[in-house]
Amino acid sequence: MTTLSGDGLHPNEFAVTAARAVADCASLSLRQQAKHLANDGLLGVIASQDVGGLELPLAFAVPVVAAAGSGLLGFPLMEALLLGRALQQSHPGAAEAVVTGEMLATIAWQGSVSAEREADTVVLDGAVARAACAGDVDHLLVRVGADAAALVPTDSEGLTVEKAAGLDLTVPEQSVRLHGVTIPAGNVLAEGSWSGLCSDANVLRAAAILGSAETCVALAQEHASTRRQFGRALSYNQAIRHALARQKLALEGIRHAITRSVGDGAGALARDAVFLAAGTYGCAISEGALQIHGGMGFTWDVPVHRHLRRVRALQAQGEASVVMADLGRRYISAIAPASDDAMPG
Structure with missing residues (x-):
């Protein structure tokens, strides 16, 4: 890749470490995988240093995710990498928990929910899909309306994770229904996110x-x-x-x-x-x-x-x-x- 950081690092330097870490995850549970990947510094490659990341350009995440694909990693690594950076300003505590492997989080890539403001809370209704490992994570990012997003705890009342389906047996994708799910208003990310x-x-x-x-x-x-x-x-x-x-x-x-x-x-x-x-x-x-x-x-x-x-x-x-x-x-x-x-x- 052509993009370098100020320290003169090259993205390909992460390939060997990522391949080794992915191979080591083969027999680990999802939470154990998160901790192992975090200990190797892979979950925070593009996240800010303020939340424990390396604050490198997106190019540095490419060999890490490629190693996950090559090794058929059973962990939602792409989602963790993106969430570590997406949450670093509005939810630094959550971002740090993702980067350190303390919190498991994923993203529902399809579907959206409606949001109705009630005082300091927001009520979500709708259905989303293509959420990798949704049944085993702590938080789920869903699309709100056209271009906003919200971070939802998976143990929220009114949230139902349906049975896993999809072609990839290693990383099962699940649909999630939200009916009257109440979250803090601060959990909604800005429009355009x-x-x-x-x-x-x-x-x-x-x-x-x-x-x-x-x-x-x-x-x-x-x-x-x-x-x-x-x-x-x-x-x-x-x-x-x-x-x-x-x-x-x-x-x-x-x-x-x-x-x-x-x-x-x-x-x-x-x-x-x-x-x-x-x-x-x-x-x-x-x-x-x-x-x-x-x-x-x-x-x-x-x-x-x-x-x-x-x-x-x-x-x-x-x-x-x-x-x-x-x-x-x-x-x-x-x-x-x-x-x-x-x-x-």
């Missing part, structure tokens, strides 16, 4: 997909070079070599798109684009790796299908089809005036 959160999440989703795609390519290359049929390795087949080459090219496409999305001057358009590119290429890579593995790719010991599930789940979580449609509308709106000006008078 939600769109900024989603923009950063698109970059980190792309990073998670990159981690899964890297693992799928490595597994496919290893299988093709070691699996033998008719006395020869699978990689002897020219079609398989070409397929592996296409997967590698797609992988580099994701990597370079992420680099552009965190570079100087990158805006919301670049962040939407990197999410769409990662989702498209990530699916192609994992599906290609499945084809090379054959039936073995669907077994639990060969996790290619689990990576495909995660990529698809991240696509759905970020509403890729909606983002694509919005991107198309913005593109058409941008070129229409230019086309009109080019028409002869």
Whole structure:
């Protein structure tokens, strides 16, 4: 990545630490994972130093989330990273608790709730979805109206977490219903906070997909070079070599798109684009790796299908089809005036 901090650190320096920490989390409970990741300084990479974070640019969270994707981490790491920064000004105590692993929190990425002010409290009603590990966390961030957000304790009266569902079995996503849930008015974040959160999440989703795609390519290359049929390795087949080459090219496409999305001057358009590119290429890579593995790719010991599930789940979580449609509308709106000006008078 191109962005450096004032201390001369580089994002890639976090990759080894993150990979080791993710591997160590394999047999730990969710709370144990939070403490372990916090002890390695990974939950506060982009959070302010005032809440115990490292206060680094978003680029430094990319290798951390990529390692989580590669290792199929069963912890909502992206949500913890974003919440540690999103809450640092309005709720520094909560942000510090997230960064130190004392408090488990997640984000419901789809749906919204209505909010009615009553004195010093706010009453929330509605339904949200795509909340990773919602049944096991202490707090949940939900969208309020069009572009605000609210931090809700999951033990609040009137809050119901439904049974987990979704493609990714490692990080179950849950729907949550809120009926007359009362929270302090201070728990509502400012208008505009939600769109900024989603923009950063698109970059980190792309990073998670990159981690899964890297693992799928490595597994496919290893299988093709070691699996033998008719006395020869699978990689002897020219079609398989070409397929592996296409997967590698797609992988580099994701990597370079992420680099552009965190570079100087990158805006919301670049962040939407990197999410769409990662989702498209990530699916192609994992599906290609499945084809090379054959039936073995669907077994639990060969996790290619689990990576495909995660990529698809991240696509759905970020509403890729909606983002694509919005991107198309913005593109058409941008070129229409230019086309009109080019028409002869």
